[in-house]
Amino acid sequence: MGIVKTNTILLFGLLISIPILSIVHLSIGQIDISTQEFWQSIFNFNENSANEIIIREIRIPRLMMALIAGASLSVVGLLMQTLFNNPLAGPYVLGINSGSSLFVALSIMTGIPFFTSDFGIITNALIGAFLFGLVILFFSKLVRTQIALLLVGLMLGSFISAFVSFLQSASNAQELKVFTLWALGSLQKVEFSQLPIIIIVAVIGILAAFLIVKPLNVLVLGEQEAKLLGVNMKRTRVIIIVITAILTGLVTAFCGPIAFVGLAVPNLVRILFKTQQHFTLLIASLLFGAIFILICDILIQLVEPHFMLPINVLTSIIGAPMVIFFILNRLR
Amino acid sequence: MLLSKILLLLSATLILFSCEREPTDCCNDNTTALFESTSIDYASNFDLVKTNIGYSLKILNPENGELEKTISIKTEKNKIISLSATVNGMISNINAQKFLAGVGNRNYIYDSIILNRILNNEILEFGDEMNISTEKIISSSANIILYSGFGNEFPNESKLNKLNINIIPIYDWREQHPLGKAEWIKLIGVLMGKEKEANTYFDYVVREYEKILSATDTLSNLPSVLSGSLYGDIWYAPGGNGYFSTLLKDAGANYIYSATKGTASQEYSMEKILKDNLSTDYWINSGLSTKAAINNGNPKAKYLKAYKSSTYCYSGNLNKFWEQSASAPHIVLRDLVQILHPEIMLSKELYFYKRIE
Secondary structure (H helix, E strand, O other): OOHHHHHHHHHHHHHHHHHHHHHHHHHOOOOOOOHHHHHHHHHOOOOOOHHHHHHHHHHHHHHHHHHHHHHHHHHHHHHHHHHOOOOOOOOOOOOHHHHHHHHHHHHHHOOOHHHHOOOHHHHHHHHHHHHHHHHHHHHHHHOOOHHHHHHHHHHHHHHHHHHHHHHHHHOOHHHHHHHHHHHOOOOOOOOHHHHHHHHHHHHHHHHHHHHOHHHHHHHOOOHHHHHHOOOOHHHHHHHHHHHHHHHHHHHHHHHOOOOOHHHHHHHHHHHHHOOOOHHHHHHHHHHHHHHHHHHHHHHHHHHOOOOOOOHHHHHHHHHHHHHHHHHHHHOO | OHHHHHHHHHHHHHHHHHHHOHHHHHHHOOOOOOOOOOOOOOOOOEEEEEOOOEEEEEEEOOOOOOEEEEEEEEOOOOOEEEOOHHHHHHHHHOOOHHHEEEEOOHHHOOOHHHHHHHHOOOOEEOOOHHHOOHHHHHHOOOOEEEEOOOOOOOOOHHHHHHOOOEEEEOHHHHOOOHHHHHOOHHHHHHHOOOHHHHHHHHHHHHHHHHHHHHHHOOOOOOOEEEEOEEEOOEEEEOOOOOHHHHHHHHOOOEEOOOOOOOOOOEEEEHHHHHHHHOOOOEEEOOOOOOHHHHHHHOHHHHHOHHHHHOEEEEOOOHHHHHHHOOOOHHHHHHHHHHHHOHHHOOOOOOOOEEEOO
């Protein structure tokens, strides 16, 4: 069977897994829900019905955030790995996530009025992500090579992480707890009313990634070769940074920093699909990423009556052995 | 108009002042007889046994009730570092602030005498217990450190023990009965050379607590109560065997999670909280003090019936609650009765709590 045919079957498999897993995800929890209650909670919401409140305010936002976070982080991870031609790159190498962490840390752990005002954690995380996105954009204009930009991003991330650690050591137990909980990630912070804007921004970010499929395909050959083949490197770089800032900032703001997905999923997809066609890789990454977080969250929901697990813990526990397994099986 | 506002402000200040003195008023009570030795009646996580040189203190593990450590203590004025807010409150109750060598952080101190002594460098600040400087402890010449025992072992405990510095975990927060929690003041009294004052104070607390209890034990209408708040994705609610669950029961409440086991906090998902508490009457200890803060931190709470009109949190100064409430369970109980059964009218003002408007 040809690779194209295998990949089409794989993509189809991933595509039909999404609705099946979504239904499983929606139906697991402390209460049993009916289809009627599900539709009523969306179109004819009754504020006095516990079941409808749980569906509308907890299960639907949680499902949507699992899909959006998984898809967005995986797409960004793929873009970063292609831009830097490095399988170790992920959504966080540019320090954008660190920018969010810094602003959230400042909002929780300092008494500075601007950071502790009504902005809240979400707004602070968004401001942090976009501010550091701009900083990276500024550096991308100054440096010529991808590797230099990668180093700047990593150094910026390390510098901010050290500063956040300093804030943590100087904070009290209560503040430390709030920050640590945020840093563990959560799919449950989002409200139903916030979903439309989150979905719109995520869709725009992901669609924008499909507009640069051609330069991405050429970038695989290397930066110099891409230039020789007529790719406008500066413009491509700017577009990738903007998409990264939008999608990483969005997910980090509403879910906290979710580790591993952006790094692991694109690598798994490359191993499974055996292609450098970014159209296929992008679709596969966003589907696989969404499925990966959905499965993690289903497992979290299953153990929830006994103990509570943060999403960040499970993504790494499941993801790391998965990557090692695929590497051993396919790349030996 | 202005005059009436000034009068209102003055009267509020007077009420607040009179309220704030309440936890220590007992010590002028001369009705308690002199005693021979300290006995432990309510607390289950420590015991004091009289010896030739003072007391043998036994600290019991709250998880299994087994003996965790035995420390020989002298009933003289020890030099103490207190890293526990409840201990600081107990020290204030028996007016022993001058024997305090150190505290954690001045930002978490309510007692004005302790605060003044910090400002005058008579009490040192040691910061968080997990990052505490061992050298600073040694140079302070303190011989006892009291801490909450949230973690496993105090940093460098064995080294400090070799230097004759005793580390004592204060497991008052794992007691089942509020009076057991308050009874830890007897240990503080022994350590501070103020055994008599501590016993007198505790006897007063027991009498007051039982007086209020007698007013609620015939109540038949028990409003349902939810307690605790959301951190991250987890709602922490008092354990069914914990002291706060006992306080709610004694205040004539039907605490939703009273049947759960254990003294430590129980963890629930927001989904379970919504499922169990949509029509619960009261929400006590909401953690956040305004509706705006609740909407920001836990917007899903707006669906709880209690959120609309019957949500209560610690009033104003959080330090006041954490410092004073452990050794003043009678006042916490009075507040709870006042909230849940205003028809009994034990007092006109709430001391620790306020309703979130």
